[in-house]
Amino acid sequence: YDGTNHIIPNSTMFNAVVQNLTAHESRRREFEVNVHYATPLDKAIPIAVNGVKKHKSVLKDPGVQVLASNFGESAITLTVRYWIEAHDAWPIIQSEIIQNVKVELQSAGVVIPFPIRTLSVDPYDKNIQKALK
Numbered sequence: 001y002d003g004t005n006h007i008i009p010n011s012t013m014f015n016a017v018v019q020n021l022t023a024h025e026s027r028r029r030e031f032e033v034n035v036h037y038a039t040p041l042d043k044a045i046p047i048a049v050n051g052v053k054k055h056k057s058v059l060k061d062p063g064v065q066v067l068a069s070n071f072g073e074s075a076i077t078l079t080v081r082y083w084i085e086a087h088d089a090w091p092i093i094q095s096e097i098i099q100n101v102k103v104e105l106q107s108a109g110v111v112i113p114f115p116i117r118t119l120s121v122d123p124y125d126k127n128i129q130k131a132l133k
Helices: 010-015 041-053 090-107 126-132
Strands: 026-035 065-071 076-085
Touching: 026 041, 026 090, 041 065, 041 076, 041 090, 076 090
Parallel strands: none
Antiparallel strands: 026 076, 065 076
16 A cells, blocks of 8 residues: 555465455454543443544444543543445545544543643652752
Protein backbone atom coordinates (compact mmCIF):
# COMPACT_ATOMS: atom_id res chain seq x y z
CA TYR A 1 0.00 0.00 0.00
CA ASP A 2 2.93 2.35 0.46
CA GLY A 3 4.55 1.63 -2.93
CA THR A 4 7.27 -0.64 -1.55
CA ASN A 5 8.31 -3.59 -3.68
CA HIS A 6 9.07 -6.67 -1.58
CA ILE A 7 11.20 -9.48 -2.93
CA ILE A 8 10.63 -12.72 -1.03
CA PRO A 9 13.15 -15.53 -1.52
CA ASN A 10 11.74 -18.96 -2.36
CA SER A 11 13.23 -20.37 0.85
CA THR A 12 11.15 -17.91 2.86
CA MET A 13 8.00 -18.81 0.94
CA PHE A 14 8.50 -22.51 1.67
CA ASN A 15 9.73 -22.28 5.27
CA ALA A 16 7.94 -19.32 6.86
CA VAL A 17 4.50 -17.87 7.39
CA VAL A 18 3.67 -15.31 4.73
CA GLN A 19 1.01 -12.71 5.51
CA ASN A 20 -1.21 -11.82 2.55
CA LEU A 21 -3.04 -8.56 3.20
CA THR A 22 -5.06 -8.71 -0.01
CA ALA A 23 -6.33 -12.31 0.07
CA HIS A 24 -9.82 -11.45 1.34
CA GLU A 25 -12.46 -9.07 0.09
CA SER A 26 -12.91 -7.45 3.49
CA ARG A 27 -10.56 -6.25 6.18
CA ARG A 28 -11.00 -5.57 9.89
CA ARG A 29 -9.65 -2.26 11.11
CA GLU A 30 -9.39 -1.00 14.66
CA PHE A 31 -8.35 1.98 16.73
CA GLU A 32 -8.52 3.05 20.36
CA VAL A 33 -10.26 5.99 21.99
CA ASN A 34 -10.04 6.99 25.65
CA VAL A 35 -13.00 8.17 27.71
CA HIS A 36 -13.04 9.78 31.13
CA TYR A 37 -13.39 7.44 34.13
CA ALA A 38 -16.67 9.15 35.07
CA THR A 39 -18.22 8.20 31.72
CA PRO A 40 -20.91 5.52 31.92
CA LEU A 41 -19.62 2.91 29.48
CA ASP A 42 -23.14 1.71 28.71
CA LYS A 43 -23.68 5.23 27.30
CA ALA A 44 -20.32 5.74 25.52
CA ILE A 45 -20.10 2.38 23.75
CA PRO A 46 -23.35 2.68 21.73
CA ILE A 47 -22.45 6.27 20.83
CA ALA A 48 -19.10 5.12 19.43
CA VAL A 49 -20.80 2.26 17.55
CA ASN A 50 -23.20 4.75 15.93
CA GLY A 51 -20.30 7.01 14.96
CA VAL A 52 -18.66 4.12 13.12
CA LYS A 53 -21.87 2.94 11.46
CA LYS A 54 -22.45 6.41 9.98
CA HIS A 55 -19.66 5.82 7.48
CA LYS A 56 -20.93 4.34 4.21
CA SER A 57 -17.90 2.05 3.79
CA VAL A 58 -18.44 0.12 7.04
CA LEU A 59 -19.85 -3.34 6.39
CA LYS A 60 -22.99 -4.36 8.25
CA ASP A 61 -21.76 -7.92 8.68
CA PRO A 62 -19.69 -8.61 10.67
CA GLY A 63 -20.93 -5.87 12.94
CA VAL A 64 -19.09 -3.03 14.65
CA GLN A 65 -17.54 -3.86 18.03
CA VAL A 66 -16.58 -1.39 20.72
CA LEU A 67 -14.91 -3.06 23.69
CA ALA A 68 -13.72 -1.63 26.99
CA SER A 69 -10.13 -2.85 26.77
CA ASN A 70 -7.96 -1.13 29.35
CA PHE A 71 -7.83 0.93 32.52
CA GLY A 72 -5.36 3.64 31.55
CA GLU A 73 -3.63 6.21 33.72
CA SER A 74 -6.17 8.93 32.91
CA ALA A 75 -8.97 7.13 31.09
CA ILE A 76 -10.70 3.93 30.13
CA THR A 77 -9.63 2.72 26.70
CA LEU A 78 -12.24 1.62 24.19
CA THR A 79 -11.10 -0.52 21.27
CA VAL A 80 -13.21 0.16 18.18
CA ARG A 81 -13.36 -2.60 15.54
CA TYR A 82 -15.14 -2.57 12.20
CA TRP A 83 -14.94 -4.21 8.78
CA ILE A 84 -14.59 -2.58 5.36
CA GLU A 85 -13.99 -3.84 1.84
CA ALA A 86 -10.27 -4.35 1.25
CA HIS A 87 -8.93 -1.51 -0.86
CA ASP A 88 -6.26 1.17 -0.82
CA ALA A 89 -8.46 3.88 0.72
CA TRP A 90 -8.59 2.32 4.20
CA PRO A 91 -6.37 5.01 5.82
CA ILE A 92 -8.76 7.74 4.61
CA ILE A 93 -11.79 5.72 5.69
CA GLN A 94 -10.30 5.17 9.15
CA SER A 95 -9.53 8.88 9.50
CA GLU A 96 -13.13 9.76 8.62
CA ILE A 97 -14.49 7.18 11.06
CA ILE A 98 -12.28 8.50 13.88
CA GLN A 99 -13.59 11.99 13.15
CA ASN A 100 -17.19 10.69 13.23
CA VAL A 101 -16.63 8.96 16.58
CA LYS A 102 -15.03 12.07 18.09
CA VAL A 103 -17.94 14.28 16.98
CA GLU A 104 -20.53 11.80 18.29
CA LEU A 105 -18.81 11.42 21.67
CA GLN A 106 -18.36 15.17 22.11
CA SER A 107 -21.95 15.89 21.04
CA ALA A 108 -23.14 13.49 23.74
CA GLY A 109 -20.97 15.16 26.36
CA VAL A 110 -18.51 12.28 26.64
CA VAL A 111 -15.11 13.63 27.66
CA ILE A 112 -11.97 12.43 25.89
CA PRO A 113 -9.48 13.30 28.65
CA PHE A 114 -5.96 14.64 28.58
CA PRO A 115 -3.36 12.78 30.63
CA ILE A 116 -3.43 13.84 34.27
CA ARG A 117 -0.36 14.04 36.49
CA THR A 118 -0.45 14.56 40.23
CA LEU A 119 2.59 16.19 41.81
CA SER A 120 3.11 15.78 45.52
CA VAL A 121 5.80 17.63 47.44
CA ASP A 122 7.66 15.94 50.27
CA PRO A 123 7.08 18.23 53.26
CA TYR A 124 10.24 16.92 54.95
CA ASP A 125 12.61 17.81 52.08
CA LYS A 126 14.39 20.99 53.26
CA ASN A 127 15.61 21.88 49.74
CA ILE A 128 12.06 21.88 48.41
CA GLN A 129 10.89 23.98 51.36
CA LYS A 130 13.62 26.57 50.57
CA ALA A 131 12.69 26.59 46.86
CA LEU A 132 9.03 27.15 47.63
CA LYS A 133 9.83 30.14 49.86
